[in-house]
Amino acid sequence: xxxxxxxxxxxxxxxxxxTSEDFTDEVMNQIxxxxxxxxxxxxxxxxxxxxxxxxxxxxxxxxxTGGVVGFIRVVLMFRMVLE
Amino acid sequence: xxxxxxxxxxxLEGDIESFRLLLARYEKPVVRMIRNITYxxxxxxxxxxxxxxxxxxxxxxxxxxxxxxxTWLFTIAKNKSLNALKKKKPLLMSELPEKSNPHNPSDDMxxxxxxxxLETKLQALPSKxxxxxxxxxxxxxSYAEIAQIEGVRLGTIKSRINRAKKKLRTALKGVWEIPYE
Numbered sequence: 001x002x003x004x005x006x007x008x009x010x011x012x013x014x015x016x017x018x019t020s021e022d023f024t025d026e027v028m029n030q031i032x033x034x035x036x037x038x039x040x041x042x043x044x045x046x047x048x049x050x051x052x053x054x055x056x057x058x059x060x061x062x063x064x065t066g067g068v069v070g071f072i073r074v075v076l077m078f079r080m081v082l083e
Numbered sequence: 084x085x086x087x088x089x090x091x092x093x094x095l096e097g098d099i100e101s102f103r104l105l106l107a108r109y110e111k112p113v114v115r116m117i118r119n120i121t122y123x124x125x126x127x128x129x130x131x132x133x134x135x136x137x138x139x140x141x142x143x144x145x146x147x148x149x150x151x152x153x154t155w156l157f158t159i160a161k162n163k164s165l166n167a168l169k170k171k172k173p174l175l176m177s178e179l180p181e182k183s184n185p186h187n188p189s190d191d192m193x194x195x196x197x198x199x200x201l202e203t204k205l206q207a208l209p210s211k212x213x214x215x216x217x218x219x220x221x222x223x224x225s226y227a228e229i230a231q232i233e234g235v236r237l238g239t240i241k242s243r244i245n246r247a248k249k250k251l252r253t254a255l256k257g258v259w260e261i262p263y264e
Contacts, residue, residue, distance in 0.1 A: 014119055024110065031136065
């Protein structure tokens with residue numbers, strides 16, 4: 001075997017992969033469980049975080065709201081101190 | 084609209100079973116990519132299952148105008164592989180993949196020797212170079228796809244792959260030469 005054959009054999013070996021027969025079913029079961037839990041507790045913290053993290057606009061809105069609330073709090077604090 | 088985009092639309096509209104089509108298409112490439120990055124034959128399937136679950140959960144955030152589905156999925160797989168590597172103990176030589184496809188005993192010896200050397204030298208590469216090399220050579224992804232997965236410029240990927248090949252060639256000089264493209 002020349003170098004190229006050996007290199008290709010190595011690549012071929014790295015390319016081979018075996019997956020278990022129930023791989024797809026296992027993933028689909030996990031997805032179904034996830035969907036069931038989501039329906040059960042649509043408004044729990046975990047779902048809310050996942051929902052927020054999946055939508056860029058929701059994330060931006062949350063950050064903006066946090067910023068505004070923080071700013072108002074600081075302004076109110078200064079006003080109280082100055083009065 | 085591509086067939087994949089259509090499948091994704093169906094899944095997002097509530098047809099969970101359509102996700103099987105994406106699983107069937109990407110199951111092996113994802114498992115292979117994780118195995119080649121982590122060298123972990125035992126847990127690569129668990130990590131891959133996790134990758135598909137995350138992909139399902141975040142499917143709404145996939146933007147077909149920004150990347151291919153495969154690139155998006157491989158990015159998740161890369162991140163999961165890196166997280167798994169952080170948690171994992173250092174690799175032992177005995178954990179390296181075994182050779183296959185025997186031809187004859189003398190060929191076996193030569194192959195085994197070269198494969199072992201290649202694996203050792205590959206592992207010794209800096210992780211970013213090794214990953215780029217693996218994605219290009221074993222996964223046969225385009226440089227543009229790898230650049231998207233790694234979140235760097237195309238030139239950076241070309242440079243990483245060239246450096247990886249150069250280091251492998253230098254390390255194995257006199258014993259073996261990596262064929263040029």
